[in-house]
Amino acid sequence: MANSPRDVVIVEGLRTPFAKADTKLKNVHPAELGRVALKQVLAKTNLNPELVEEVIVGNTGNPPDAVNISRVVALNSGIPQRTSAYTVHRNCASALESISSGYERIKSGTLEVVVAGGTENMSQMPLLFSKEFVNIFGRLAGARSAGQRLQAIGALLKADIQQVVELATTGPMQRAPHKPVISLVEGLTDPFVGKNMGETAEILAKEFGITRQQQDEFALRSHLRAAAAIKSGRFAEEITPVFLPPKFQEVVSEDVGPRENQSMEALAKLKPFFDKRTGTVTAGNACPITDGAAMVLLMSREKAQALGYKPIASIRGYAFSGLEPERMGLGPAYATPVALKRAGITMKDIGLIELNEAFAAQVIACEKAMASDKFAQEKLGLSKAVGEVDPEKLNVNGGAIALGHPVGATGTRLVVTLMKEMQRRNVQFGLATLCIGGGQGGAMVLEREA
Secondary structure (H helix, E strand, O other), rough: OOOOOOEEEEEEEOOOOOOEEOOOOOOOOHHHHHHHHHHHHHHHHHOHHHHHHEEEEEEEOOOOOOOOOOHHHHHHOOOOOOOEEEEEEEOHHHHHHHHHHHHHHOOOOOOOEEEEEEEEEHHHOOOOOOOOEEEEEHHHHHHOHHHHHHHHHHHHHHHHHHHHHHHHOOOOOOOOOOOOOEHHHHHHOOOOOOOOOHHHHHHHHHOOOOHHHHHHHHHHHHHHHHHHHHOOOOHHHHHHHHHOOOOOOOOEOEEOOOOOOOHHHHHHOOOOOOEEEOOOOOOOOOOEEEEEEEEEEEEEEHHHHOOOOOOEEEEEEEEEEOOOOHHHHHHHHHHHHHHHHHHHHHHHOEEEEEEEOEEEHHHHHHHHHHHHHHHHHHHOOOOOOHHHHHOOOOOOOOHHHOOOOOOOOOHHHHHHHHHHHHHHOOOOOEEEEEOOOOOOEEEEEEEEEO
């Protein structure tokens, strides 16, 4: 494709290791994870921080001490105070939104150099309190007498004991509608259809006839490919180590999640998690809750050339599309054809695909949908299918089922992993795509430069 000075290119991209929640990175603040990734991108490119004109970071957890976490990450990374920074939130695609926002800033001619990415520490997700619990705190704060204070404290203690019992009997990820402290699953429940992400995956599994065995086989492949990528050193090319507080003597340099010894037998022992009676989605064929960050350095082609950089990839098109919230997992099937059209290519031109593995059932459903003429005609208004997804081009280094899905960071991780693999395999075009909680999909088309 013909190049233009206003092409948006990716000069470099890195990520931290991804670690399952409550493991190695649980005590590392999300702003620190973001700082580590951003600082290392600057160091690897030897870029003067003074040249960065904006920092855009995706995040969904909104830590109370860093609400505009992008600004905190930027300042802690040595970015000048005069450089603006803002945080974006598009659920699972927050970090893809950050890149697309930077793309628009540069493509329009407004800016020349932007850092974009995402960070999330799901181990430190803020607790959400129910109205009942908030009312108790309100009564305590507004108490005018010792009796009123004692009544409020009694109600608080009763609610707190109830919470402890429920967490002990159901687990923090189970739905218990009347808990005073709302679980993470409830925080990820769609307000329109009242279903959490796992329940929407069950809908797709049933509608597309996806069996438990197919899902477990997909999950196994994800683990084995990710473990192979770690062993071969491929992931080392995109990961910057994290030194752990408080003494900063222990270092994490590899992902915590992929299982080299994963087996179908072990996966088969796991019980359905979201639909315990007839379901097929388990903890084994779904992505784990995870901590991590990723960053990329974006420039106009003209600026990159002027500074002497040889970009890794250019962004040729992107798209976000909406669909029914209860089928949110099909988001990639909706966004991909739009992104491909904007890039001026078809699925046949795509040499590698990074499709976020929120659930094995959801990825398999996307494969089936994109290969279906009927789906294309009825749902997309197209005359024929988007195109077959070659399993040998899909998530060749494993995906989120093994690596995990730190919600605010995943979109950038997909882009970083994709462009590095495109470079290794000499692939011209690649696709990064993912589903988005709430009924959306995001997709971005890259072209190899280096």
